Amino acid sequence: MPATLRDVAERAQVSMRTVSNVVSGYTHVSEKMRKRVLEVIDELDYRPNPVARSLRTGRTGLLALVVPEIDVPYFSALARDVINAAAAFGYRVMVDQTGHDHDQERELLTGADRTMLFDGILFSPLVTKAELLEMSSPTRMPIVLLGEHEFDGRYDHVAIDNVRAAHDAVAHLIASGRTRIAAIGAQPLEEYATPQQRTAGYESALSEAGIDIDPRLAKPAAHYSRADGYRAAAELLAQSRRPDAIFCFSDLLAMGAMRAIFDAGLSIPEDVAIIGVDDIEEGRYSRPSLSTVSLDTAFIAEQAIARVTARIDEPELPPREVVAPHALVVRESTAH
Amino acid sequence: MPATLRDVAERAQVSMRTVSNVVSGYTHVSEKMRKRVLEVIDELDYRPNPVARSLRTGRTGLLALVVPEIDVPYFSALARDVINAAAAFGYRVMVDQTGHDHDQERELLTGADRTMLFDGILFSPLVTKAELLEMSSPTRMPIVLLGEHEFDGRYDHVAIDNVRAAHDAVAHLIASGRTRIAAIGAQPLEEYATPQQRTAGYESALSEAGIDIDPRLAKPAAHYSRADGYRAAAELLAQSRRPDAIFCFSDLLAMGAMRAIFDAGLSIPEDVAIIGVDDIEEGRYSRPSLSTVSLDTAFIAEQAIARVTARIDEPELPPREVVAPHALVVRESTAH
DNA sequence: ACCTTCTTTGCTAACGTTGCAAACGCTATG
DNA sequence: CATAGCGTTTGCAACGTTAGCAAAGAAGGT
Structure with a gap:
């Protein structure tokens, strides 16, 4: 059974108030008093009860x-x-x-x-x-x-700034010569803000470059997981004209997408370029290492x-x- | 300022004790009493204070x-x-x-x-x-x-069972025809139990197969991180006779090691086989996917x-x- | 020597809850 | 009709801490 403030006070022959002052570092307490109290605290191995303290404060x-x-x-x-x-x-x-x-x-x-x-x-x-x-x-x-x-x-x-982050990623893909740029991560439910914003950034980057927006290139993903990324990428590759780049709304989606692309016998970045968002450490060691938008x-x-x-x-x-x-x-x- | 048990009691014209009984689901409380109390609780949006409850209980x-x-x-x-x-x-x-x-x-x-x-x-x-x-x-x-x-x-x-887990991993490497099997993860400080046990399993599997233990093939790793795995594998590859398999004490070490092997221009598993421990999801999507000892x-x-x-x-x-x-x-x- | 000011300490009352034990009211039984 | 018995309700006292208030003590100035 742990020692309480009262136990310390009794043993040190001072008031509970004084012990409390010592414990909580109150300024005005004499040196000898503090020393005496600290000794007893040590002796009894007293630890303030945080629950009681919380109730009070x-x-x-x-x-x-x-x-x-x-x-x-x-x-x-x-x-x-x-x-x-x-x-x-x-x-x-x-x-x-x-x-x-x-x-x-x-x-x-x-x-x-x-x-x-x-x-x-x-x-x-x-x-x-x-x-x-x-x-x-x-x-x-x-x-x-x-x-x-x-x-x-x-x-x-x-x-x-999700819109700009997405825009930057897609603009980078465009700058490296890609034209059929897919997106993975649009959410089925429309009320989510992040996917909406990233979709907006994706579309604005395409528009600025004069690239038509092809709705078949935008794949939803419910959980931003590797499995969702794999599935979505596989669907994209199965379509008639396959994309030459994919913007994934998260690095995890990208990891899944990359694996799907390899399983389809294609190369990254030669056949399909991939970029994600988050900058998780995994992407620095993957093969190929993953381009991304780094979040701090x-x-x-x-x-x-x-x-x-x-x-x-x-x-x-x-x-x-x-x-x-x-x-x-x-x-x-x-x-x- | 949130409502307290006392507020509810006063409003409902019952004792605090009764309110407490209702809240904490005490059995012997009449239906009409419970109903009355619950109504007031709803009315005042009362929530029990977990700190006070903790102090008491x-x-x-x-x-x-x-x-x-x-x-x-x-x-x-x-x-x-x-x-x-x-x-x-x-x-x-x-x-x-x-x-x-x-x-x-x-x-x-x-x-x-x-x-x-x-x-x-x-x-x-x-x-x-x-x-x-x-x-x-x-x-x-x-x-x-x-x-x-x-x-x-x-x-x-x-x-x-760390010893057996390590043993199983290394035995698998041996069964697939590997003979120069390195280990990454031995800890510099000897008092840690896990690395010691895994080292023991590693060595026992080698001994059972009649393979000599080569101390140059055992590389330490301080934090079981990708970076440590990369570094250790790079060192192994730089040695005169390079290993044909590496047992990594964690999957994360293995991810780093795999990247180091590719950066050295070698193939997995053709030149070097890799196995880890943990079964993190990352290893299911990596290229190649990572053999491992799965922990539940x-x-x-x-x-x-x-x-x-x-x-x-x-x-x-x-x-x-x-x-x-x-x-x-x-x-x-x-x-x- | 006395008054003022600054430190230091002690007493006491919460903070919001639950456990204990007693009291209450009701029904079932002798 | 009295009483035992049960289910229901309640008052009181903690749980261990901090804070307000006020008084006691020390120090400094005139």
């Missing part, structure tokens, strides 16, 4: 990171940086997975006894804007949206943590949109 | 998962399964990263105000056995060790959660060792 020091699946490389890289950034601010991070399930997502945000455990939430949502607006009005929880949504002025928001997860994580901690300390802060930088990274899969 | 419903780096595919797959398994038991999971740092690891286990936040810890340690023994004696925290350690009878422990992360996660939750409910349970199954998966990188 209203802070838990916990943040929630909500992602669809933690084992998707982009999200695990993001989680790594979020956990590290949070640690620098004295916070720890709980990871929740929604598994691409809207109900689960809603449950995690509004859910009964869960909410008040956290000081804030970092949320990488699938839900549509309308749903989001509706769902989180009741809770006053500081929340930062990551990477997925249009800024509506109601939430803090950290994301890249460390930057995103730091900004998100900075926003959420600021809002925890000052709830009435006006929401802000932070646009994270992106950069085209050319590797073997689009070399010419 | 001594349970937080939180588990800690401690891993070196969450963005290593094996650990993120494990985390995925751990989070899901924990959810099935009503627990949520905090993820902590040690960053391969012993001090950080120790800090997380014994650390000041952190410990009592969790009901239990799942720990994938780097630390040596001796360190572990010493460090966690003070805390009474239910703890399950994952995958890395010899069973010493003091902790619950879930892991594969879902099984490991379920067992670990079952053990830790059992110990939370019954602290004096005798520690148990659970051996998770492994299976050789032959893919293109060792095809003959």
Whole structure:
């Protein structure tokens, strides 16, 4: 049974208040007092009970990171940086997975006894804007949206410029002489922001180059997984006039697409060039290495943590949109 | 400002105790009472405060998962399964990263105000056995060790049979006609259990086949990363008589090694066969696809959660060792 | 020597919940 | 009709901490 503040106070012959002052680093406490208390703390191996402290202060020091699946490389890289950034601010991070399930997502945000455990939430949502607006009005929880949504002025928001990122990728394919450029990743449901934005960037790049938009070259993908990428690429190759380049909305889609292209007996980049988005490490070691649009997860994580901690300390802060930088990274899969 | 139990009680004209009974699903509460209370709860949008509940009950419903780096595919797959398994038991999971740092690891286990936040810890340690023994004696925290350690009878422990797993991998290479079989992953520091065990399996398989053990074919790797695999393989290829197969202690090492082999102008598996351990999804889509020893992360996660939750409910349970199954998966990188 | 100011300490009351044990009201039984 | 018995409800007291208030003590200035 662990020692409490009271135990320490009794043993050290001082008031609980004094012990508390020592523990929480209050400035005005005499040297001899502090020394005496610290000795007893050490003696009894006292550790402050964080639950009691949280009840009293209203802070838990916990943040929630909500992602669809933690084992998707982009999200695990993001989680790594979020956990590290949070640690620098004295916070720890709980990871929740929604598994691409809207109900689960809603449950995690509004859910009964869960909410008040956290000081804030970092949320990488699938839900549509309308749903989001509706769902989180009741809770006053500081929340930062990551990477997925249009800024509506109601939430803090950290994301890249998806339209430009997609545009840059496709423009690069065009610059290297490709003309039949497919896209993998358009979402079946139209309300998702990211795929819509990337589709917009894809189409604008084609239009600028005077290339007609061929709807048969745009393949949907539900989960941005390797399997979805494989399937979509296989379908593209089976079509009459096959593409000479594919813009994949994520690196993971691209990894699947590349494998499908090889299985079809074609070469990358000779027959088909491939470019993805995310810059996961896997793409640096694959054969061929994967050209991509690099997202700065460390930057995103730091900004998100900075926003959420600021809002925890000052709830009435006006929401802000932070646009994270992106950069085209050319590797073997689009070399010419 | 959120409604409390007292607010609900006053509004519904019942005692706090009754509200509590309704909320926590106590059996003996009349239908009309329950209905009245539930209505008020809905009206005030009351949510139980989990911190207060935790202080009272001594349970937080939180588990800690401690891993070196969450963005290593094996650990993120494990985390995925751990989070899901924990959810099935009503627990949520905090993820902590040690960053391969012993001090950080120790800090997380014994650390000041952190410990009592969790009901239990799942720990994938780097630390040596001796360190572990010493460090966690003070805390009474239910703890399950994952995958890395010899069973010493003091902790619950879930892991594969590392010696046999390594043996199976190397025996497969031998069966496909390889004779100069290198190993990547032996740890510079000798106290780590996993690399030692895998080295033992590697050597026993060679011995059984009557193949001499050549120390120049065993390359260390500090972090089991792609970069380490690349570096080690490059060194192996630069040696006078190059290996015709490489057993990598992790799939990630293997991904790096494969890239190094291609960069040296060699073919897989024709010139060099490659096999890893873990069975990460990346290896199913790589070119060539990667032979490996598959670890059942879902099984490991379920067992670990079952053990830790059992110990939370019954602290004096005798520690148990659970051996998770492994299976050789032959893919293109060792095809003959 | 006395008054003011600055430190330092102690007492006490929350924070929001649940466990304990007693009290209540009702029905079934002797 | 009294009483045992059961199911239902309630008051009180923690769980371990921090914070407000106020008083005691020390230090400095006139």
